Amino acid sequence: MTDSTSRTGLDRRAFLKTGAALAAGAAVTTKVTGFPFVSGARAQEAKTLRYLGTAVNQSTEIAAKVKEDLGITIEYVPVTTDEVTKRIITQPNTFDIVDTEYFSLKKFVPTGNLMGMDAKRIKEFDNITTVFTKGEIDGKAIGGQGTAPWKVLYLAGNKSKEFSATPTEWISLIPTTYNADTLGIRPDLIGRPIDSWAELLNPEFKGRASILNIPSIGIMDAAMAIEASGKYKYPDKGNMTRDEIDLTIDALIEAKDAGQFRALWSDFNESVNLMASGETVIQSMWSPAVTAVRAKGIDCRFQPLKEGYRAWASGFALPATLEGPKLDAAYDFVNWFLSGWAGAFLNRQGYYAAVLPTAQANMQPYEWAYWMEGKPATQDILSPQGQVIAKTGDVRDGGSFAERMGAVACWNAVMDEDAYMVRKWNEFVAA
Amino acid sequence: MAATNRTGIVPYLQAAPLALVFLLFLVVPLAFIVVVSFWTYDNYQIQPAFTVQNYADVFDRCIARLPTLCTTFRTYVSTLGFALRVWVLTLLIGFAIAYFLAFEVRSKAIQSVLFLICTIPFWTSNVIRMISWIPLLGREGLVNRTLMGLGVVDQPVEWLLYSGFSVTLTFVHLFTFFMVVPIYNSMLRIDRSLIEAARDAGASGWQILWNVVVPLSKTGIAIGSIFVLTIVMGDFVTVGLMGGQQIASVGKTIQTEISYLQFPIAAANAVVLLATVLLIVFALLRVVDIRKEL
CATH class of the missing domain: 3.40.190.10 (Periplasmic binding protein-like II)
Incomplete structure (x- = not known):
């Protein structure tokens, strides 16, 4: 069954070798891979x-x-x-x-x-x-x-x-x-503490929640929320059985029918815009996206949750x-x-x-203390580009390295039932 | 007729370059898609085979679950619904604009100027024209602010954005011009004496419109319709962006499958979509014989 693919693999290798030999032999040459350039010697190409x-x-x-x-x-x-x-x-x-x-x-x-x-x-x-x-x-x-x-x-x-x-x-x-990774929230619009993944599917946030539309990651965020609500305990959220996929997608469809999600997002900027404009107040999010919302002067938090991180x-x-x-x-x-x-x-x-x-x-002690040890900043924290991203006295969301990485519950994954999962996810989008 | 005089190899040679381009860049890739749609796949590779499993997966439980619609049927109903709504709206608006340009505006110069003005939005990208609706329609957007300021509503209107409404609106905004151009083009070629003759014969304005202008603009209408319908049927960007990714479209399904390297099932979906669109186009061509009227 793998015959054809492995054969092309060999051809490709042979092809590359010839290309490399040509490149070594000629003083001025055009590389065979399609990027034309002039190079004096192979050392320079390296x-x-x-x-x-x-x-x-x-x-x-x-x-x-x-x-x-x-x-x-x-x-x-x-x-x-x-x-x-x-x-x-x-x-x-x-x-x-x-x-x-x-x-x-x-x-x-x-x-x-x-x-x-x-x-x-x-x-x-x-x-x-x-x-x-x-x-x-x-x-x-x-x-x-x-x-x-x-x-x-x-x-x-x-x-x-x-x-x-x-x-x-x-x-x-x-x-x-x-x-x-964890959920991003707008503390100013929610006005109460959030401490569980279950809040993502809480009807209180009807029409103001979002989940990411990248099936393999979105389904894990959903599983975190379902497990947190006590509905089901997954043996492995990163490798679900067909029944578990069905259960998860059914719960998502139920929430969608009830109008839980304002939108789904699939790229970084979409997630920033949804949160910054207040269309959503709680959603799956990535760390730099939270920083980007904050850079607009809007209160946004990468909220640590008791069930842990993905x-x-x-x-x-x-x-x-x-x-x-x-x-x-x-x-x-x-x-x-x-x-x-x-x-x-x-x-x-x-x-x-x-x-x-x-x-x-390679870091200043105060930077290390803020980013890695979870201590309050003793002076303003700058991004590599020089913007102030945390003021003196601020503490990093989630605390120290050991607290954050130590609380990881699951990792991004490819499931054995990947194809089935994608099909079911499409069903959720179509519902 | 002139055509009968053209014999021998010359006309074929003249048509050959275009035919070759079509063969290489349209027929061959399409044939490949059809072939791949019968292959199998796993996590990292696709393998030559002959299996109808991909089609079975596309129509998974579609018959068994009737009258409840399966994912594929529901997706098609949603996509066809958009196609129909957008087609009706763009046709009405597009026809009205074309009619105004062709018949109401007398001066050729002003006609051209107005026509050029219609193209101005096309100077920016599709996506920009799309997302410019978001600040207008959002919960905190201009429309909601105005409505609340006027006291028309107390709560922001939610269905303005990330809804079927916003998707339809954006489609109509983006594609009406594709209707205007061909209809305007056929209207310009209507012999004005025909309209005068109709008027002399005592036809009312509506009668002239319905019995003279519409039949003679049929080619333009058909071409515009083909443009609009095929674009809407295959779209996934607009539906995704304006529907908050919560509205299914066939294009989006295919895109998700491709990004998960499930090329064979994506190909099967593409073949089904292609067949659907071809059916629509054939139906249109049954109504209007474009070649005869051009």
Whole structure:
């Protein structure tokens, strides 16, 4: 059954090799992959990395700093989350490094289009937070429902199509950032404390709630709300059975028929607009979107809830065909990324860095105290772009790193019943 | 007739470039979609096969659940409903505008100027014209503020935005011009002496409109209708944005499936949609023989 796909995979590899050989042989050459450019030698070509990922993680500041420190030019290829997955599967020769989420791994590791990265070549590998390697913070286990990173971190070999349950040298994704998501609320319009996911489906917010229209994530938010209301306890919200999917979607349809949702949202800006305009007062949200609403001077909170967070994590992977100087450059870049500057940059945006000690070394103690230790800001907190995002005395929503990541209940996931889930989700949208 | 004189290979050669373009960029991709719609898929790949499972999934429990509508039927009812409403509204408005431009405005220069004015909204993008309705119709929007200021309502009117109303409104706003252009074009070619003759023969204004102008604008109406109906049937951006993503459309279903890499079922849905739209177009062409009238 996989005959045809694996055959094209080989062809592609052979094709790339020929391309690389041509590039090495000729002094002035046009690359075969369709990006015409003139390059003197292969070494110079290695100094450019095509970086595939979502625009959210692709900062110009990081690219500028890499150029300065390593002399490597980062060429961003910004696409949507789903498009990243699609590209890895259908066009693995159009990028040199990819930044993607752990939950997608189940979709593309079996294609063999990516290679496992060698942990021995990652200098800070042993310092990567235990969130990824063991699923613990300070020795305390984190909720592991869904596609938790530690379940898919190791591959059986360098070019393996299979995961390994026990630690190996080969890493599927070298972690970059991760965070814990929860509901966003408008405290000024709600006027009472919110402490449970169940509030998302509370009729009190009829016509003023929203859930995100990305099926795999939206259904988990719904499951958090249903479980919080005591209706059903899921063995694994990230991998539901058909019956559980039916139950969840039926509850959503019931809420929709009752007029619970003002709208559904599917991109970052939609969620910001719904919240900022007051069309909704409670909804699934992402951390930077809450910051964006606040930047407009509107009170918005990324509300910690007693049932915990839905977490996500992303990391770097390399296409299986990468080799020679380009491969070395990719490793250099990944090592640079974990060496602190980028980690501090991400921490200041409210994400978390994979290697915390190096990030800490690149942050001021007051910044570290606010972002990571959950302490009140002793002076104004600035974003990497220099805007004030928290005033002296403010405390981060959800508190410290250990409190937030320690309270994770489930992780973004791809279910075994993915196709059925999408079909049922379409039913919800059509209801 | 002239056509009978054109024999030999030359006319075929003349038509060949366009035919080739159509073959390469329309027929081949379409054939591929049809082929893929019979393939199977799992998480990360599609595999050649011959299975009708995708079509079975599209029409999952559609017969068994009658008279309750299944997802697909409900989606089509919703999409066809929009198509019908938008078609009627754009036709009425579009016809009125075209009639005004072609018959009421006497000067050729003013006609052209007014026609150009109609195109001004097209200088900005579709999406911008769409989302510009949001601040107007929202809960805290201009319309609600005005209504509440005038004391007409005490509570903001909710159905103005993220509703069937806002979707229809936006469609009509976006696509009326696609109706105006072809109708205006056919009206310009109506021989004015025909109208004078009708008037001399004692026809009233309405009679002239119904018995002379409408039949002679039929091609324009048919072409405009094809434009509007096919665009609305395939749309998912407008329905998504203005319907608050809570209103189903066939296009949105296909888009969701594609983003989850379920190409075969998306292809099956596309084939069903294509068949539906083709049926509508054939029905229209049965009523109006465009080729004869052009």
